[in-house]
Amino acid sequence: MLSRAMPERSRPSTALPGLTVADVERQLEGRAEVLAAARRPYAELEKALSGRRWRRALTRRPELVPALVAEAQAVEEALERVQRRAVQEAWPDDTPVLKAARELSARRERLTRLARRRLEVLTVAPEGVSLEELLTRLDALVSQEVRWALNPGEVLVYEAVAQGAQENREKRFRAELPAYYGWIWCFGLPATLAAWVLAPPGLKSLAIALFVGTGMGPPLWDLLRSGHAKLTSERLLWKPTFGPLQEVRLGTIGDGGVRVERTWDLRVEGERRWHAPALRDAAELALLVELHRQPPLRGAARTGVRLDSVAVFPAMLGKRKGFCVLGPQGLSFIPEGKGPQALRAVTGHPSALRGFESDRVLDALRWLPEAEFDACVMRMVEATGGLAWSRAEARYVPGSPVWRRIRIERGSLTLTGRVRWEQQEAAERLLRDWPR
Incomplete structure (x- = not known):
């Protein structure tokens, strides 16, 4: 980055005695104004990406990224020119335009790291790309509308744990809320109840809290992680109970992009990252995604017709x-x-x-x-x-x-x-x- 190449301190001021700040800025031929104008959009974008609701902030301010990217070439050229002049003419460290350039370079570095971190939430961020490329890709993913409803010509292949449009509600409930907490209800609750009965009077309130936490904690945790999966002829969708709708197009999933972790934790990587953390039939859905993302099944479901002669x-x-x-x-x-x-x-x-x-x-x-x-x-x-x-x-x-x-x-x-x-x-x- 430019700030790394920029020396921490310029050589002592020995050249161009009597040169005023206005003279320096005038010799930069408008580049000082470019750096001054860039401070606000960079600061606003950094603030937007730093918040917890950064996706909503980008959606509400769709002009932030395009405005910064449009001026990127002029800003980079101005930073390079200021750096070169500062070294050649030994500007003092407190030269206003030099301080502004260093601050903007440092902000660009922070913004690059921040944009990469945010992009990694949605997809795989490639190495060695510029800040502007990271922001452009991030903005495109955030602003892209994700529809739960089928698009025209799109065919439903698999929904939750049901094949086609037929749905087994009991099985779906088990799939979306894994049943391992049944063991806690069978063994944890009786043990906690026994502890409450045997506890001294001063500890009974603690035993009650433990009883409630043991009984309600696991199902509440699973409810927070639950959701609804849908595979179509074109896309894989996940609608969590809490959180944004996730989508990945089948044609963007590469080799090794589908994996199952801890039995029901399904992760998919394509143009976007896709994660369903509590799907009991994760292995079956993973298999279908692997089949439908590549030949011979790639796009075969678009006809909407399944072979009935076998x-x-x-x-x-x-x-x-x-x-x-x-x-x-x-x-x-x-x-x-x-x-x-x-x-x-x-x-x-x-x-x-x-x-x-x-x-x-x-x-x-x-x-x-x-x-x-x-x-x-x-x-x-x-x-x-x-x-x-x-x-x-x-x-x-x-x-x-x-x-x-x-x-x-x-x-x-x-x-x-x-x-x-x-x-x-x-x-x-x-x-x-x-x-x-």
Whole structure:
């Protein structure tokens, strides 16, 4: 920065005796006026960014950043000119224009650090960029409107812990308010109550406070961290109970930009930082974000149509647990415990995500056309050590409703399973044409 290059003290004043302050400023050809005019906008912006409600301050004063950036080149040139003249002509330290230049340079340094810190809250701040670049990017992110409602042409993929528009309220409640405080209610409250009963009279008020804190503290803490997640064909959104709405566009998320911490703490980095701190199904949402941010699923949900000519359900092949994909031409079996391998087979890239099974990947692939879906499933079969049977070489053994049991045989091998109610119709339609 300019202030680092500027000496702390100029050489003793030996040159240009009798030169007045007005003479010095006149020789600077208007640069002293540039520095004087810059003091106020720099001070106002520093004050705005220093407060706790800095985002609101920038929104209320949208002219602050553009005004400073517009004059940045003139200010930098004036600072350089003053620095050079001060060294060449050995200006005294108390020369007003030199003092003003040093103060402004110091403020620019503080403002650069402050702008970087504020930008790091919203996104990853690149190294080696100027103050003006930091401020421009910060201003753009703060002023950008974030909409919870879907934009025209945008399709809902996942909401809270529900797939599509169907919502399991009980599961959503558990997801938004993690249940670990149940252990405290089961063990902490009885212990605290016992302490209150056994406490001396002088300590009973303390025991009551401990009782209330133990009972109300954990759920209150979780309520403060709770919120509502939404994944669309274009964006990932988080609406916390308290705090600003968060958004990140799927196309801006890079490799390694999706991670889960402490089971339900989901963090995403793209054009913005995105953080949902209390989402029970964080692993499932992380998987969907990882799939929808890149090919082949990138943008596939824009059609709003999910493949209904297949059925995916838990199954057993002999004694092996896994998942079956039942289609018009045959079936595929993916062994259990192969989620990461299945994900890599689809995207072509390794991922650090864990805690999910292959059926979640298969279900997400239903946004693809049938040919692309089949190609992805075959790659998953090869990558996970699964198998595939054509309809012609296997036979369906009827006898039970598909929601209770499906049995398909091929030679000495038997595959069994059952479908959930939402795929019952598809499974019945597919098995109607199978050999028996």
